[in-house]
Amino acid sequence: MSKLDGKNVALLGARKTEELSKIVQNLGGVPLVRPAQGTVFLNDSHLEEDVTRLMAGEFDWIILTTGVGTELLYKTAVKMEAGDRFIEALQSMKIAARGYKTVNMLKKLGLQPLIRDDDGSTAGLVRNLEGHLPGGVKVALQLHGDPAPLLMNWLDEQKVEHKEILPYEHIAPEKETMQQLIQEILEGKIDSVVFTSAPQPRNLMRFVREQGVEDKIVGLFASDVIALAVGKVTAQVVIDEGIERVIYPEDQRMGSAMVELVKYYQGMASR
Numbered sequence: 483m484s485k486l487d488g489k490n491v492a493l494l495g496a497r498k499t500e501e502l503s504k505i506v507q508n509l510g511g512v513p514l515v516r517p518a519q520g521t522v523f524l525n526d527s528h529l530e531e532d533v534t535r536l537m538a539g540e541f542d543w544i545i546l547t548t549g550v551g552t553e554l555l556y557k558t559a560v561k562m563e564a565g566d567r568f569i570e571a572l573q574s575m576k577i578a579a580r581g582y583k584t585v586n587m588l589k590k591l592g593l594q595p596l597i598r599d600d601d602g603s604t605a606g607l608v609r610n611l612e613g614h615l616p617g618g619v620k621v622a623l624q625l626h627g628d629p630a631p632l633l634m635n636w637l638d639e640q641k642v643e644h645k646e647i648l649p650y651e652h653i654a655p656e657k658e659t660m661q662q663l664i665q666e667i668l669e670g671k672i673d674s675v676v677f678t679s680a681p682q683p684r685n686l687m688r689f690v691r692e693q694g695v696e697d698k699i700v701g702l703f704a705s706d707v708i709a710l711a712v713g714k715v716t717a718q719v720v721i722d723e724g725i726e727r728v729i730y731p732e733d734q735r736m737g738s739a740m741v742e743l744v745k746y747y748q749g750m751a752s753r
Contacts, residue, residue, distance in 0.1 A: 485744045486511030490671060492663060494518035494686065495678035496655075498736075502676070505740050514672070516663040518682040520653035529558050532622075532647045537564060537571045541622040541645070543615065544575050545633070546595075547604070548626040549583030554649040555624065556591060569593065575622075576614075580607040581715075582734070602734055603715050608636050617641035626650055652681050660689040667702055668695065674708040674743060677728075678736065680719040687723040700724050710743050712736055 486509040493502050496517040503513035533555060536544065546552045559568030569591055579585050579595035581602055588595060597614060599606035615621065621637060621644040623630075637644045663686070666672050677683050690699045703709055703725045711717035713734030720728045729746050731738035 485509045486747065488512060489673040489747065490514055490666075491743075492516045492666070492672050492675045493678075494663075494676060494682040496520070497678075502678075502736060505737065509740060509744060511674075514666070516659055516666075518655050518660065518663065518677075518685045519679060520655045520685075524554075524650060529554070529647075529649055530562060532645075533558050533562065533564070533568060535645075536575075536622060537567050539571065539574065540620060541575060542619040543578060544572060544622040544624065545578045545580075545607075545611075546584050546588070546624045547580045547607075547630065547633075548624070549581065549587040551624045551626050551647075551649045552579075552584055552587045552591075555647070556587075558649075578607060578611055578614075580604060602713055603718065604630055604633050605718075608633060611636075615640050615642050619643070621645070622647055624649065655685050657689075660686065661693075664690060664693060664695065664699065667699060667707060670706065672707055674710055675703075676710045676712075676739070676743075677716050677720055678712045680716055683716070683720045683723045683725065687725075696724070703727060708743065708746060710739055712739050 486506065489511045491506045491511045492514045493499060493506070494516055495502065496519045499515045503515065506513040537559070556565065556568060559565050572593055577588065577593060577595040578597040579588060580599045585595060585598060597610050600610060617640060619642055621642050623633070623637070623644045624647045634644070687696070690696050704727055709720055709725050709728040711720055711728050711730040713730055717728045717730040729742050731742050
């Protein structure tokens with residue numbers, strides 16, 4: 483028997499779909515690409531201005547939340563012929579980072595965060611920032627086109643002045659794709675739904691509520707449909723959106739997530 487044994491696995495990411503589809507197929511499953519995250523597009527209009535402000539020394543701290551966003555800030559500086567100046571500016575600031583990809587990107591630039599999360603989550607970063615940001619300091623906050631209310635509310639509570647830097651912005655997914663996915667879940671045609679980033683469960687459940695089928699969908703996720711998240715951060719958003727049963731790996735890698743899904747199904751089969 484194949485590991486996923488013909489299970490229909492809906493992939494909600496918009497990136498690396500061929501790679502993920504191949505993993506599902508190799509495990510004996512049937513991949514269904516249903517992007518629940520619109521195209522992520524570059525918000526170039528303000529980025530050079532933000533990089534200029536960073537290099538001008540306007541901020542005491544920079545909080546970096548994604549490796550992609552960190553790399554994009556650096557690439558923007560390079561495009562402005564100011565790559566070295568950008569790195570020097572960050573060296574003179576205190577750096578906080580969330581996630582191993584962000585830390586790895588900083589390492590490539592020869593930089594090290596003073597504070598980082600302990601579990602890959604924004605909550606973990608906030609925990610470790612406690613006591614380090616006195617009121618009155620100026621903070622640059624790099625986000626990935628997705629609001630971070632927990633972090634922003636905490637900064638407000640600390641009376642910290644913060645400027646959001648959004649290298650990317652998400653646009654809404656296609657309505658037709660969302661309607662198709664919801665219909666397939668309702669008709670029992672989906673065995674597992676794979677979430678690879680926080681906007682995906684938010685977008686899915688927003689469409690579900692608009693269709694007036696939230697109770698049915700939540701009920702199916704509690705019984706017949708398995709929610710799989712790439713890591714703890716995305717899993718928490720899935721839970722916050724009302725889907726309580728979600729499985730995820732500890733190391734926030736897609737290959738590991740698929741292994742967890744296989745283990746789950748094997749565990750069910752042995753009962």
